[in-house]
Amino acid sequence: MKRIAAVIALLALAFATMMIVSCQSNELVKFDRSAGLNGGFELTDSGYPINWAFSPNPESTESLQVYIDKIRFVEGSNSLRLVSTQDDRPKAFRSQSVPVDSGGEYRIGFSVLNEGCSLRVNRIMTDASGMTHFEAQTILDTSESTTEWVRFEELFTANQGEAYVFLIFLVDGVGTLWCDHVRVEERTSQY
Numbered sequence: 001m002k003r004i005a006a007v008i009a010l011l012a013l014a015f016a017t018m019m020i021v022s023c024q025s026n027e028l029v030k031f032d033r034s035a036g037l038n039g040g041f042e043l044t045d046s047g048y049p050i051n052w053a054f055s056p057n058p059e060s061t062e063s064l065q066v067y068i069d070k071i072r073f074v075e076g077s078n079s080l081r082l083v084s085t086q087d088d089r090p091k092a093f094r095s096q097s098v099p100v101d102s103g104g105e106y107r108i109g110f111s112v113l114n115e116g117c118s119l120r121v122n123r124i125m126t127d128a129s130g131m132t133h134f135e136a137q138t139i140l141d142t143s144e145s146t147t148e149w150v151r152f153e154e155l156f157t158a159n160q161g162e163a164y165v166f167l168i169f170l171v172d173g174v175g176t177l178w179c180d181h182v183r184v185e186e187r188t189s190q191y
Helices: 002-022
Strands: 028-030 052-055 064-069 079-084 091-095 105-115 118-126 137-142 150-157 164-172 175-186
Touching: 079 091, 079 164, 091 175, 105 118, 105 137, 105 164, 118 150, 137 150, 164 175
Parallel strands: none
Antiparallel strands: 028 052, 052 091, 064 079, 079 175, 091 164, 105 150, 105 175, 118 137, 118 164
């Protein structure tokens, strides 16, 4: 029974990932390749952080509100604040793809502050063409509320043929989530 539940959960995750990545009709994206990852959410366009995608489009639904918060942040002068007002469907935001070298060692890090949401953060690898391998690695899966910023990190090695990595933050429930200091860097670098 546990094996069937695990297979169903994996298929649901693969389907959700595929929908988020491929279905851009209900997604809001502000893109500028020269801005890099923008993991401090410092660069914005019309109130949205550049190089981050949001689904469903917060401009077409009342259940997802996206803000740049200038009061609560870890680094720089901004953080991302996402408010889920209804438990109607999962909400997601994702980073742009970050180039990696096969065999290279990398560190992913991000800080979150959570008031009431369930949060799952997945790392997705793609090849040079952008084809997703449908192998999401869960970095974080929690529904724990926090009163302070909490830092999460993962070390990984890019496998043969993997050329890009991106992060998907899946949010469920009603509550507020802050995110800041998102990094994907070679393991030898310091943050």
